[in-house]
Amino acid sequence: MLFPILTCIVFLPLAGGLIILFTPKKNIGLIKTIATAVTAIDLILSIILLINFNYTGSSMQFEENLSWIPSVNIFYHLGIDGISIGLIFLTTLLSFLACVGSYSIGIRQKEYFFLYLLLATGMLGTFVALDLVLFYVFWEIVLVPMYFLIGIWGGPRKEYAAIKFFIYTLAGSIFMLLGILAFYFTSTPHTFSILELGKTTGALTMPIQILIFIAFYLGFAVKVPVFPFHTWLPDAHVEAPTPISVLLAGVLLKMGGYGFFRISFPLLKEAAHYFVLPFAILGMINIVYGAVVAMAQVDFKKMVAYSSVSHMGFVMLGLASMTTTGFNGALLQMFNHGIITGAMFFLVGVVYDRAHTRDLNKFGGLGVKMPVYAGMLTVFSLASLGLPGLSGFVSEFMSLLGSYAAFKIITIVSVLGIVITAGYFLYMLQRVLMGPLNEKLAGINDINKRELFTLIPLMAIAILIGVYPLAALKFQMAAIEQLIQKLGGMIF
Amino acid sequence: MSLVESIRFIMPEIILLVGAIVILVFSLFVSKKNVLGVFALFAIAAASLYLPQGHKTEPGLFFNMLTNDSFSLFFKEICLFITGIVILVSIGYEELKEKYIGEYLFLLLNGTIAMLLAVSSNNLLMIYLSIEMLSLISYILTAFLKNNILSSEAALKYFLFGALSTGIMLYGISLTYGLFGTTDLGIISKAVSAGQINSLVSLILLVLIFAGFCFKCSLVPFHMWAPDVYEGAPTAVTAFISVGPKAVGFAVLLRIFTNNFFPLYISWVNLAMLISIFTMTIGNVIAITQTNIKRMLAYSSIAQAGYILIGFVVGTAAGIEGVLYYILAYTLMNLGAFGCVILVSNFIKSDAIEDYAGLYKKDPVTSFMLSIFLLSLVGVPPLAGFWGKFLVFNAAIQSKFILLAVTGVINSIVAAYYYMRIIKCMYLEEPKVKDTGPKSVPLQIALAIVLAGVLIAGLYIAPFLNWIKASQSFF
Numbered sequence: 001m002l003f004p005i006l007t008c009i010v011f012l013p014l015a016g017g018l019i020i021l022f023t024p025k026k027n028i029g030l031i032k033t034i035a036t037a038v039t040a041i042d043l044i045l046s047i048i049l050l051i052n053f054n055y056t057g058s059s060m061q062f063e064e065n066l067s068w069i070p071s072v073n074i075f076y077h078l079g080i081d082g083i084s085i086g087l088i089f090l091t092t093l094l095s096f097l098a099c100v101g102s103y104s105i106g107i108r109q110k111e112y113f114f115l116y117l118l119l120a121t122g123m124l125g126t127f128v129a130l131d132l133v134l135f136y137v138f139w140e141i142v143l144v145p146m147y148f149l150i151g152i153w154g155g156p157r158k159e160y161a162a163i164k165f166f167i168y169t170l171a172g173s174i175f176m177l178l179g180i181l182a183f184y185f186t187s188t189p190h191t192f193s194i195l196e197l198g199k200t201t202g203a204l205t206m207p208i209q210i211l212i213f214i215a216f217y218l219g220f221a222v223k224v225p226v227f228p229f230h231t232w233l234p235d236a237h238v239e240a241p242t243p244i245s246v247l248l249a250g251v252l253l254k255m256g257g258y259g260f261f262r263i264s265f266p267l268l269k270e271a272a273h274y275f276v277l278p279f280a281i282l283g284m285i286n287i288v289y290g291a292v293v294a295m296a297q298v299d300f301k302k303m304v305a306y307s308s309v310s311h312m313g314f315v316m317l318g319l320a321s322m323t324t325t326g327f328n329g330a331l332l333q334m335f336n337h338g339i340i341t342g343a344m345f346f347l348v349g350v351v352y353d354r355a356h357t358r359d360l361n362k363f364g365g366l367g368v369k370m371p372v373y374a375g376m377l378t379v380f381s382l383a384s385l386g387l388p389g390l391s392g393f394v395s396e397f398m399s400l401l402g403s404y405a406a407f408k409i410i411t412i413v414s415v416l417g418i419v420i421t422a423g424y425f426l427y428m429l430q431r432v433l434m435g436p437l438n439e440k441l442a443g444i445n446d447i448n449k450r451e452l453f454t455l456i457p458l459m460a461i462a463i464l465i466g467v468y469p470l471a472a473l474k475f476q477m478a479a480i481e482q483l484i485q486k487l488g489g490m491i492f
Numbered sequence: 493m494s495l496v497e498s499i500r501f502i503m504p505e506i507i508l509l510v511g512a513i514v515i516l517v518f519s520l521f522v523s524k525k526n527v528l529g530v531f532a533l534f535a536i537a538a539a540s541l542y543l544p545q546g547h548k549t550e551p552g553l554f555f556n557m558l559t560n561d562s563f564s565l566f567f568k569e570i571c572l573f574i575t576g577i578v579i580l581v582s583i584g585y586e587e588l589k590e591k592y593i594g595e596y597l598f599l600l601l602n603g604t605i606a607m608l609l610a611v612s613s614n615n616l617l618m619i620y621l622s623i624e625m626l627s628l629i630s631y632i633l634t635a636f637l638k639n640n641i642l643s644s645e646a647a648l649k650y651f652l653f654g655a656l657s658t659g660i661m662l663y664g665i666s667l668t669y670g671l672f673g674t675t676d677l678g679i680i681s682k683a684v685s686a687g688q689i690n691s692l693v694s695l696i697l698l699v700l701i702f703a704g705f706c707f708k709c710s711l712v713p714f715h716m717w718a719p720d721v722y723e724g725a726p727t728a729v730t731a732f733i734s735v736g737p738k739a740v741g742f743a744v745l746l747r748i749f750t751n752n753f754f755p756l757y758i759s760w761v762n763l764a765m766l767i768s769i770f771t772m773t774i775g776n777v778i779a780i781t782q783t784n785i786k787r788m789l790a791y792s793s794i795a796q797a798g799y800i801l802i803g804f805v806v807g808t809a810a811g812i813e814g815v816l817y818y819i820l821a822y823t824l825m826n827l828g829a830f831g832c833v834i835l836v837s838n839f840i841k842s843d844a845i846e847d848y849a850g851l852y853k854k855d856p857v858t859s860f861m862l863s864i865f866l867l868s869l870v871g872v873p874p875l876a877g878f879w880g881k882f883l884v885f886n887a888a889i890q891s892k893f894i895l896l897a898v899t900g901v902i903n904s905i906v907a908a909y910y911y912m913r914i915i916k917c918m919y920l921e922e923p924k925v926k927d928t929g930p931k932s933v934p935l936q937i938a939l940a941i942v943l944a945g946v947l948i949a950g951l952y953i954a955p956f957l958n959w960i961k962a963s964q965s966f967f
Contacts, residue, residue, distance in 0.1 A: 167908060
């Protein structure tokens, strides 16, 4: 392909960010326009990508491969397949919507939008990089803007949350760096290419595979986050401003899951099989533990944050199944979670902006005052708790179906998590929307057009995938099938 | 090669010496900082133009006292670069009174001569002399603010520690002379290769010589001088001390140990590994609690030396390349960090980290630059510091020094905390800073150069690696 579309998608936000750096600080309107335009063009480019994507093939598409550092065989190698395309679309979509959602940021807008666009470049680069070092570079680039975005524009405990996020993720990822180096020296010829390493599997002895797997696991598990590395997440979510929470839940958590799909499983087959049971157990813990803790929250945002922990458990469970159904479910769950939880964080933001509190016990009766908001909140809560006909159900069902074949008891316990999830979401709806109206909130306004604009596309996608799952699944099925074949898992 | 023919290989040193003397004389008539500074820069530029070209190795200069190879050329280029930046920084340093700038530049240029000689020495005695010359000049520079009590105290500490450790090193050299009957590294190297030396004696003399370099490179347990000296010395001098003598120390360490004593590798590798692990860990852990930015950067530079030592411990071609690249990256980011500290201290008149609160509002450009340098020290890609770590960890894993690599990695996490603390202070806290004064132009030029260096050496690293590959002629 002559036109380097992936490079454009990845670096367009950064280019926009650099333009913003040279825009006068006072001209906030222009800064917002640039940021919105850049993310909108990025979204359009990713839709072009979706249209031109050949979903029957399982090989890499739109590849770009240039030498970067020849003396250590590091390449600027980009490409996408069925595993990454959905996440790229998700990232560009949420980046655009959250950018519109960022209009309400009140201070230091110039820095905000610069860091925001830098973050977008890092996230997109992670999903398209096919060279381990390039992957690592993008992965780490995400850290710095995120630190500032939480630390400057966050809530009361922002400094603590920001440094906790930074140290946790850095700690995880730097072990990943050791794993990357270990890959390089155990491969012949020495290479950092994910595709080359995938071809020559089986050359590594089991102990080395397990060591490398653990090194990568530390990096990915912190991001997912998998119990017990999840404690940064509630802090970061609660303190982060709304649009950043959306990206954090919608995209950053997916980077970890994506790492399992792209690196840990295909490159370390035997180790992956070895770790299937721990994966399943950790997935179960995430689902049940996350749900139980979410139930106990009185902070609206913290509740949604713990629901993320719970939902990401299905990704672990699906991965552990080693079946096409489970894998498809896990990958789709990442996409769906991005859409639904992204929307949930928007919705929390909407009510927080008006009521200036997130305490679930201080709401009540908002259904009367904010009918449109109530409708939206209900739809996304139902999608999140897995109501058939909405997208969350499809992927959770597939993950469970896949894992039931392999781990019966673990799956049965995990299903309990869904019941608890239904419990806390309905309890939340009851406390926010129903009951007598809290007098203090009598003057509250319904959701405005801009906020509605950020939610409608997400709702459309949640309903579309719920009714016609193939719309999303067709992009990923071929790639998943090839992956499962390589892993020697079950195809059903 | 005859004495006269040898002279063209020390042209840079001669130019610097002439320049230094001219500055000293002229400073009697002109005392404008800028004029003398620009003249010193011209001397540096002229010296770098006259660096012996070509990558051909020329042994046997001045009766085998000096050598000229691509390795020494690499370090000569770095040393001249360091002095150039330090001169720019010093012109912009307000505490340095114009009255004394002549003497200051004279000493700085002489220090550069010592560095150039040290990296090309091929004889233990020559190495000792040039390093001692560099040390003496460093002591005087440290005490340059003679009315400042901290500055004098720092110099005294520096001198006492230095005297002790060079004494130890000299003892090692005398043992070497006793064992081999010569101080010529070429002859010693042949004898070592022939393998007829008592391993216990060789271990003792290696440890003694190593101790001297531990002092120069601020490695544990000879690191104690660093925090006091860094804090007390004029900041421009601190910038110089934190990179110049350190680069020279590592250069000579590599030349003696890796190039000439390599057959004895087994006897020093474990010791060096322990020193590396302790240096990283102690430097990073103590840095966490520091409240003065210069002290913090002192501990940080101790820790950074520990990372650099990883490459030396590994001892392979990849390890040496890692050391060279790391020194390059370290030079850039440390000079940058100290340059920013000077710029800030010029108007807040303080080096306390808490006084950096809200700096972004008063001086966004400096805050941004300091953040980049600190992030590079953390090792965030794609900045130069990341590739330094990448290359040394790479070498460590290749040679199966897993413990070393893991310690390095854990240390990088610890380090992230205290570097981020300054960034946090600048961006996340509310301003206490008074208005900024006029900013020195030469200082800003220096910062722009090192910032560009940190970015370019990070993003377009390939040519730098080629340069380094050509520069290490050992393997």
